[in-house]
Each structure stands twice: as structure tokens, then as C-alpha cells.
Amino acid sequence: MKKFLFLLIISVLLLSGCSDSPEDNKTDTPDTTHRTTVTEKETEPLETPSKTEEATAETKEETVPETTEETSEQTENTLSSLSSPDFMLPFESYSWEREYPVEYVVLHFTSNVVADKTTPYSIQAVKKIFEDSSISSNYIIDRDGSIFCFVPENYAAWHAGVGTYADDEKYTNKMNKYSIGIEMLAIGSYSDMQFYLTQDEYDSLDKSLIGFSDEQYEALKKLVRDVCERNGIPFDRAHVIGHDEYNPNKNDPGELFDWDRLFE
Numbered sequence: 699m700k701k702f703l704f705l706l707i708i709s710v711l712l713l714s715g716c717s718d719s720p721e722d723n724k725t726d727t728p729d730t731t732h733r734t735t736v737t738e739k740e741t742e743p744l745e746t747p748s749k750t751e752e753a754t755a756e757t758k759e760e761t762v763p764e765t766t767e768e769t770s771e772q773t774e775n776t777l778s779s780l781s782s783p784d785f786m787l788p789f790e791s792y793s794w795e796r797e798y799p800v801e802y803v804v805l806h807f808t809s810n811v812v813a814d815k816t817t818p819y820s821i822q823a824v825k826k827i828f829e830d831s832s833i834s835s836n837y838i839i840d841r842d843g844s845i846f847c848f849v850p851e852n853y854a855a856w857h858a859g860v861g862t863y864a865d866d867e868k869y870t871n872k873m874n875k876y877s878i879g880i881e882m883l884a885i886g887s888y889s890d891m892q893f894y895l896t897q898d899e900y901d902s903l904d905k906s907l908i909g910f911s912d913e914q915y916e917a918l919k920k921l922v923r924d925v926c927e928r929n930g931i932p933f934d935r936a937h938v939i940g941h942d943e944y945n946p947n948k949n950d951p952g953e954l955f956d957w958d959r960l961f962e
């Protein structure tokens with residue numbers, strides 16, 4: 699009898715065009731093989747196996763209708779008005795439709811410094827790296843403080859990857875699903891960059907390229923406040939975190955990033 703009821707519920711969901719059913723979740727599952735072989739520092743997710751497990755669990759617990767409701771609410775606010783969509787990624791290929799309310803903001807830095815040491819800050823070049831590596835972020839902040847949206851907020855971008863946080867298993871290797879990812883175009887300290895550059899290469903960089911610009915701090919403050927307000931996230935250090943805090947093997951935003959300037 700229970701089985702019959704379950705099948706009936708699933709049939710009703712499918713007939714009503716439910717956009718967040720477990721079956722749909724499977725269809726947008728990215729190619730794990732490709733993503734796990736990428737060697738870029740920012741490469742991540744590895745969330746595919748757990749996604750399938752979650753879909754199964756949701757089916758068993760018959761919680762699909764609740765998840766659908768949450769997703770509909772999420773889609774109302776999709777993009778900060780402070781940002782420009784000029785460089786939007788083809789996000790449906792580089793993210794998952796958001797399943798859960800956003801709880802965190804994760805900060806990163808990125809650049810094209812490995813390929814271009816004189817002009818490492820090109821949104822177009824970084825966008826290409828992201829596309830080639832199957833990674834993404836919700837926002838990226840240019841050196842002059844311009845904010846661009848790569849992936850709207852109702853899609854979970856692939857920026858956080860493997861890691862743990864707050865001693866809560868639900869975030870283990872699944873932070874993408876609970877967070878907004880913000881990248882800043884920046885180059886960290888040598889210690890932060892030694893995975894990419896030799897000491898000589900690092901020393902040869904124009905010093906004005908190192909660290910974060912005043913304009914970026916100003917833009918970041920506004921953007922993070924806006925994201926937190928609209929998503930009901932406390933604007934504090936426990937909810938705005940660095941990638942390196944989620945995954946200690948990462949070095950961004952790194953030791954040059956001044957957290958006090960974000961919250962001052």
C-alpha cells in the first residue's frame with residue numbers, strides 16, 4: 699500500500715511538470731570524469747555521487763514537494779542589481795539549478811597570470827579558463843570594481859568543490875549548493891601563488907598587480923551586503939568565508955586579503 703501511494707505521488711509530480719524531481723536532478727548531472735581530471739587550482743565540485751544519493755534519499759523520504767517550493771522562492775532573486783550580465787557564462791552548462799536556500803558566501807581570487815604575466819586581469823580570459831575547466835562562480839569583481847555575474851544566484855555555481863565546514867556533514871563536499879561564490883581578479887602572496895609560479899616569475903610581476911585594489915574592496919562590501927540581505931544570510935565572518943577555510947588546500951582569498959576592510 700505504501701509503495702502504491704509512493705508511486706501515485708511520483709506520478710502526480712511528473713504529470714504536474716515538477717521541475718525539481720529526482721529524475722530532473724539526474725539529467726543535469728555534470729560529467730564527473732571530465733571534472734575530476736582537470737588540474738586547475740580552482741577545479742572542484744566532485745558533488746555528483748552525493749547528488750545521486752541525495753536524489754535517492756529524497757525519493758525515499760518523499761520530500762520532493764518541499765524542495766520544489768524552496769526552489770520557486772529562490773528564483774525570485776536571481777541577480778544582484780549591482781552586477782552586469784555582460785559576461786554571463788552559459789550557466790546551465792556550468793552550474794546546477796539551486797536546490798536549497800543559500801547560507802554562505804565564499805570568497806576567491808583568480809587571474810590569468812600563468813598564461814599572461816603582463817596583463818593577467820582579463821574577464822574574457824578568466825571566463826575561458828572557467829569554461830575550459832568546467833568551473834564557475836556566481837560573481838567576479840574586476841580590478842576597477844566592476845561586478846559581473848557569471849551564474850545567477852538561483853543556480854549553484856561550481857566554485858567551492860571538496861571541503862568541510864562548521865562540523866556539519868551536510869556541507870561536506872556540497873558547499874556549492876549552499877553558497878554564493880564570488881571571485882576577485884587578484885594575485886596573492888608568493889606563498890599563495892607558489893603552486894602556479896616560480897619565485898623568479900612571481901618576483902618579475904609588476905607590483906601593482908599584487909593583492910586587491912581599493913575599488914575591489916568597495917565593490918565587494920556592497921555586493922556581499924546585497925547578497926546577504928536578499929538571501930537572509932548574516933553579514934558576519936561565520937557566514938562570509940574564504941575558500942581556504944572550506945578547503946585548507948586552497949590559498950584564496952589568501953593572506954593578502956584584509957577581512958577587516960570587508961566588515962569595517
Ligand SMILES: [Zn+2]
Pocket residue numbers: 740805806807857941948950
Ligand atoms: Zn577558490
